[in-house]
Amino acid sequence: MRLRFLWAAVTAAAFSLSISQAQVINMSGTWNLNVQKSSWGKVQKPVSVLVTIEHDEPALKYSGNMVYFGGEDTRTFSFAGAIDGKWYPISRSYGSGKISMRRIDFRSMESEFRSDDGKWTEHIRTLVSRDGKELRRTIRRTGPEGNLNWTEVYDKR
Numbered sequence: 001m002r003l004r005f006l007w008a009a010v011t012a013a014a015f016s017l018s019i020s021q022a023q024v025i026n027m028s029g030t031w032n033l034n035v036q037k038s039s040w041g042k043v044q045k046p047v048s049v050l051v052t053i054e055h056d057e058p059a060l061k062y063s064g065n066m067v068y069f070g071g072e073d074t075r076t077f078s079f080a081g082a083i084d085g086k087w088y089p090i091s092r093s094y095g096s097g098k099i100s101m102r103r104i105d106f107r108s109m110e111s112e113f114r115s116d117d118g119k120w121t122e123h124i125r126t127l128v129s130r131d132g133k134e135l136r137r138t139i140r141r142t143g144p145e146g147n148l149n150w151t152e153v154y155d156k157r
Contacts, residue, residue, distance in 0.1 A: 023106045025128045027055040030157040031135055037153035044068060051154065058082040060101065083109050094120055094143065119144055132156065 033049035051064035063078035081088035087098040097115040104110055113122035120143040127136045135154040
């Protein structure tokens with residue numbers, strides 16, 4: 001009886017591990033912000049965001065452009081690191097800091113950002129749709145202006 005229980009537990013754990021590793025959705029590609037599907041709360045809504053992602057689990061690289069109303073305020077951003085729970089340097093519009101990303105399951109990950117000056121923190125949960133055509137980022141930022149929450153929805157080109 002014990003042997004059967006132990007075998008079932010080992011088999012279930014191995015199956016779970018192989019499923020989670022084998023079926024991680026690849027986020028590689030070009031993603032376009034769907035402004036209408038996104039919800040902005042109190043943050044300034046951009047006119048457009050275009051992101052290019054290179055993803056080879058756990059390695060992750062991305063770069064993009066963000067444009068605000070009138071096109072006068074355009075920002076570029078990039079990151080190179082991994083979804084491995086380690087801290088990587090990154091620069092944001094409000095300063096430099098470190099970011100850590102970790103896998104939640106085969107379709108989602110979480111990241112934590114901390115600014116070097118200690119004024120800003122950001123928690124982001126990223127979820128890719130089952131068909132791999134939509135990417136949703138739920139963001140919670142804390143800084144000098146208080147707490148901000150919003151959701152960005154991206155469509156794969």
